[in-house]
Amino acid sequence: MIEVNGLTVRFAGVTPIDDMSVTFPGGTCGLIGPNGAGKTTFFNVLSGFVKPAAGTITAFGENLLKMADYRRARWGLRRTFQTEMAIEKLSIFDNVALIHEHSGAKRSDRNADVLGAIEFVGLTASPQDKVGGLGARERRLVEVARAVVGKPRVVLLDEPAAGLPDEETGHLSSVIQRIPSEVGALVILVDHDMSLVSACCQTTAVVDFGRLVASGPTAEVLHDEHVMRAYLGTEDAE
């Protein structure tokens, strides 16, 4: 469980997150909102790239904001980026192994864990292939494999389906749905693809202008009047 209380982030003159309080109970949680609502900034606060002006974040009983940024991976925090950041010069195996060796997991478990993660996401390319030669779908899967290797506690997925065609989103969706039960991590999924969010997430939080608009079971939230207005309002206006 992750509890966020009164979180505020200020950049010069802009307040991308404004006194946000939200709880992610467990399983797969959606985090949706229009562009610029503060979703990626929130992930950056969790990762330690952005220092908040106020507020607390408690993850599984621990104060996340007190941890040095690079130590959060060892604690069990993983993330993917909007523009995928798998390392082109390394092989698939090395890309995943890199996370494993900085996660504090046992060296003797490395080969089995890394190959297990590659298998978990359903990558069929040889683990020795360089990531530079892979297509968009496979690179996404490498990123997800990096996020699930070595007993993570929290997995942040930032628009994992961006730019993928529908049938490939389907496979990704099935992978994401298996993370809480098979990997044992809490997943926070940011995406604009509502069918992906409804398929994966038991609960969903909606943010707009850095504030929480609604949260609760995904089906209820998506039909909430405020959400319709905040999120789909532009469509009504057209």
Next chain:
Amino acid sequence: MSTVTSYLDRTSTYFDRKTIIRALVAAALFLVALIVLPEISGADWITTFTSVAIYSVVALGFGILYGRVGMISLGQVALLTIGCWIGARLAYATSLPFPLLLLVTGACTCAIGVLVGLPALRLSGLYLALITLMFAGATTIFLSVTDFPNGGGGWSGVSVAGQLTTSTPPVRRPSWAVADVAFYRYTVIVAAILFLLALVHVAAKPGRAWATIRESEPAALAAGVNITLYKLWAFALASFVTGVAGCLLAAQVGVPRAITFQTQDSLTLAATALIGGIFSLWGAVIAGIFNQLLPFLFSAQWNVSPNYLLIIFGAGLLQVLLTAPGGLAEQFPKDMANLGRLAVRRFRSLASGQGGEGS
């Protein structure tokens, strides 16, 4: 599933075929350099080959910083100068055995290199290049003004006369490698060990961490990589190998002078390292050859001013940056493979053409 399982089988044997072939080729080239080259070449060539080995190691340091971590340092020749100076000083002032002299020089240069690397934690790209280039300039000026140790005794190393005399004792060499050929072999062995040290780093945890930092620092942080530690680690490794190379250079030259090292050498080194290829350890060997063998060929063999080399290096650098970012080390095998395919196609079409005429 099956690929994964078969991969597990292969990794359990640890070495795959490609790695074995590469290791064999490297070992064969090492033996050629160690045994065959000194047999077939004259005295002046041997001195040049020693310099090639030394500058390969310097290019290796540049390649680790720029090719692996993405930090451009133009101060590598300055670190070589410092290594040379420390090596000479320690050789005059102490009676340490030569291998220990190499290690201590490497360690001292490593400490200085890490200090030079501190700005790299905040700066990158052009700014880091400028800072390190200024460091190189400052080193050149400092050593010229204080007069590079000219063979006097004790720690200061400046002789009372203030002038080099014929009686200036040279920096000592290892007892079993006093002659030029023996010292060449000694240098090649030490260089090989330093390359192995780099390989061990690049192929393991530090190498993967460096690759992540090079790709994106946020991604590296998210992966749990301690960026400060691994950047300074790269500077430490690069400075250590450069310092050892500097000590070898002191013993090779005998009486090193400040005039031997110019700030612009740092730029030439960067250019040749990029031409050789910064993503491959072989690139550093090619860089050493370009940096030392070509000037020798131009001036001593062909009677052409080696200054023309700057133009050639400039053109080479342009070519590399535009068309072959991996440098000669990556491009040459590709070109050879293409040439081979072309030859085979040509041969086949010729053969089938003749066959057609015959029938």
